[in-house]
Each structure stands twice: as structure tokens, then as C-alpha cells.
Amino acid sequence: MNAVEIHDHARKLYSSQGAKALAEAAQMVRKYEKTDERLAEDWRRIEQALRQLHGPHVS
Numbered sequence: 001m002n003a004v005e006i007h008d009h010a011r012k013l014y015s016s017q018g019a020k021a022l023a024e025a026a027q028m029v030r031k032y033e034k035t036d037e038r039l040a041e042d043w044r045r046i047e048q049a050l051r052q053l054h055g056p057h058v059s
Contacts, residue, residue: 001042001045006042006045006046006049007049009046009049010025010046010049010050010053011053013025013046013050014050014053014054021050022047022050022051022054025043025046025047025050026047028043028046029043029044029047
């Protein structure tokens with residue numbers, strides 16, 4: 001996936017899953033780590049994009 005697709009997918013996932021989106025992305029990384037490294041890497045990038053969308057944690 002290119003950068004635009006990654007961010008688009010992250011936005012859609014966050015829109016549909018809300019706070020659960022990051023956990024969903026992490027689960028997908030684990031799912032594909034052993035079978036398809038390319039897909040695992042896409043999901044890592046989606047996970048990172050979700051972190052950027054969510055912004056920093058405020059204490």
C-alpha cells in the first residue's frame with residue numbers, strides 16, 4: 001500500500017472502530033507476521049497512522 005492508502009485505511013478503521021482501531025491493527029500485525037510479511041508491514045504502517053490520528057496522550 002502506498003502512503004495515501006495507508007492513511008485512508010487508518011481513517012476508515014478509526015471511523016468504524018473508534019478506540020478499538022489501534023487494537024484491531026495490532027491484532028492484524030500479529031495475524032500476518034508469520035504468514036505474510038508484506039501484509040504485516042502494511043498493518044504496522046496503519047497502526048502508526050492511527051497513532052498519528054489519535055495524537056499524543058495528555059496527562
